[in-house]
Structures are given as C-alpha cells and as structure tokens.
Amino acid sequence: MKIFFSRKNASIIAGLVTLSLLGACGNNEDTAPEETTTAWDEIQEKGSLTVATSGTLFPTSYREEGSDELTGFEVEVAREIGERLELEVEFTELGFDEMLTSVQTGQVDIAANDIEITEDRKDNFLFSTPFKYSYGTAIVRSDDLSGIETLEDLKGKKAAGASTSVYMETAREYGAEEVVYDNATNETYLRDVAIGRTDVILNDYYLQTLAIAAFPELDITIHPNLKYSPSEVGVVMNEDNTELAENVDRVIEEMLEDGTIAEISAEFFNGADVTEKVEIEE
Known part of the structure; x- marks a missing residue:
C-alpha cells in the first residue's frame, strides 16, 4: 500500500517536528539544576x-x-x-x-x-x-602541691575543668576524678583548689599564669615540674x-x-x- 504526502501534509509534519524539538529544549531548561547556596x-x-x-x-x-x-x-x-x-x-x-x-x-x-x-x-x-602555641601545666595548692609530684599522682585526685577539654582527657587518662563546672568563672575554679574542694586544674600555661596573677591572695601555684602536651590553638x-x-x-x-x-x-x-x-x- 502506498502513502502519498502532499505539500500541505509535509508542512504540518515539519511544524510538529519543530514544536517537538522546541518542547524538548524547554523541558531541559525547566529541569536544569539550581545553583547550590553554600x-x-x-x-x-x-x-x-x-x-x-x-x-x-x-x-x-x-x-x-x-x-x-x-x-x-x-x-x-x-x-x-x-x-x-x-x-x-x-x-x-x-x-x-x-x-x-x-x-x-x-x-x-x-x-x-x-x-x-x-x-x-x-x-x-x-x-x-x-x-597560639603553648603547653599544659597544673594549678595546685602552694603548701603541698596538692600531693602531686608527677602526672601519675593524679590518680584519685579531683581535677576541675570542662569535660571535653584535652586537659580533662589527660586527667581521666591518669585516673583523676573529674569535677565539671557549667561555664564557671576562673575565680570559682581557683578558689575551689585553694580550699580543697578540688585538687588540681590542668590547663594551658599562659592562661594558668595570668589566672593566678589575678588572684594573688589565694594559696595556689603552678606546679614547678609538670609540663606536658605541647598545643596549637x-x-x-x-x-x-x-x-x-x-x-x-x-x-x-x-x-x-x-x-x-x-x-x-x-x-x-x-x-x-x-x-x-x-x-x-x-
């Protein structure tokens, strides 16, 4: 069976093909991914x-x-x-x-x-x-260094500080009992060591030095022999x-x-x- 195409039919088919192509282009634009906002x-x-x-x-x-x-x-x-x-x-x-x-x-x-x-x-x-570069030190009572000579002596001592700090990790590693404060001031930490409520604060050298200088009336000191864990901040x-x-x-x-x-x-x-x-x- 033969199918005959007139010029009219050919024009209609050509128009449909063009519309189809344009439609395809339009769909691609509609589905293009949006830029991600960072x-x-x-x-x-x-x-x-x-x-x-x-x-x-x-x-x-x-x-x-x-x-x-x-x-x-x-x-x-x-x-x-x-x-x-x-x-x-x-x-x-x-x-x-x-x-x-x-x-x-x-x-x-x-x-x-x-x-x-x-x-x-x-x-x-x-x-x-x-x-900032520093290292760890320990604040202890002046009269007896809180009974601490080396890091091994932290076992059983009460160490004050933030639970997730690297210094508390050191305290736990050596068997200290952690005492955690809720965003307390330096004075609270330091006075608790001085009166024996806690025994030691492990922290950064520069911070410890200035903290002690701010409260000269307290019977506390930086341990003379404990230097550990070089740090970067x-x-x-x-x-x-x-x-x-x-x-x-x-x-x-x-x-x-x-x-x-x-x-x-x-x-x-x-x-x-x-x-x-x-x-x-x-």
Whole structure:
C-alpha cells in the first residue's frame, strides 16, 4: 500500500517536528539544576559572622570588672577576622561543651575559646591555621602541691575543668576524678583548689599564669615540674564549611604575617607572643 504526502501534509509534519524539538529544549531548561547556596554565601548575604565564646575565660574571652564589653585575646582576633572579611561579628556566649555542638549543628559559624587542635577533633571539625602555641601545666595548692609530684599522682585526685577539654582527657587518662563546672568563672575554679574542694586544674600555661596573677591572695601555684602536651590553638568551624575555612585562613595568615596577632597577644598576655612555637621536654 502506498502513502502519498502532499505539500500541505509535509508542512504540518515539519511544524510538529519543530514544536517537538522546541518542547524538548524547554523541558531541559525547566529541569536544569539550581545553583547550590553554600554556608559562606549565606554568611556574606547576611553580612555577619556568629562566633561562640565563653565570656568567662580570662584572658581569652571575658569582661573587665565594671564593663559589659566582651574582650580578650580570641575575642579581638575574631573581631579582626570579621573586619578583614568585611563582616560584622556577633558573639554568642556558651559553655565549652555547647560551643562544639553549636558549630556542628550550624547554630554558630565559628567557636573561639582557646580550643586546642587535636586529631580527634579534626575528624569532626575544620580548624583554622594555628595562631597560639603553648603547653599544659597544673594549678595546685602552694603548701603541698596538692600531693602531686608527677602526672601519675593524679590518680584519685579531683581535677576541675570542662569535660571535653584535652586537659580533662589527660586527667581521666591518669585516673583523676573529674569535677565539671557549667561555664564557671576562673575565680570559682581557683578558689575551689585553694580550699580543697578540688585538687588540681590542668590547663594551658599562659592562661594558668595570668589566672593566678589575678588572684594573688589565694594559696595556689603552678606546679614547678609538670609540663606536658605541647598545643596549637585555632578557631573551629563546621567540617562542611570549606569556603568559610579558606577565607578565615587567608586573613589569619595575613594577620600572622603583618604582626597583628602578635600585637593582640602582647596586650592580653603581659607582652608574651603566643604565636611563637614552644619547645618543651616531655
């Protein structure tokens, strides 16, 4: 059987083919994937950076007596980061353990509170380029060093601090009984050691030195022989926020290069430059 096509039929078929092709093109445009908005895009859009800090850790994050203004070494470093990224900085005051949870859940962009960089934490978070180097020490009672000569003597002693800090991990490792506070001030920690409610505070050398100097009336001291765990500190970010981390690293490296962080360090650590790496014999 033969089928004959007139010019009219041919025109109709050609029109249908054209419509079909145009329709296909239109469908492709409709189904094209939308651009993904990143956390860094959202931060830029709102024009601000949310930073978790304690507000109770002298001289990292605190308020001077009689002032409502939050300040401290890492508070001012965070402010400078924001300025160089052309972002306002909004601080949220949280306990140490809450900070890391808030970073993980995206409630804050950054945590800045003398948080040590460890391999375990790097499995779950992004850390900035380090800008503070130190080591661990122990605050004990002056008269008997709280009965502690070596780290092995921590067994059975009451060690005060944040549950998830690397220093409390050290205390647990050596058998100490942990005493955890809910975002308490330095004075509370120190007085409890002095009166025997607790025995020891394991923490960073620079923080411990300044804390003791702030309360000379208390019968406490830094243990003369305990030096351990060289440490590096940076700000903490969600592991998925790679663009934020890249931009934070860029400005921190600028600040290290031009001496800005060293100047901030001198202001809060009695002239010491915490950006310099330290060597200790373990």
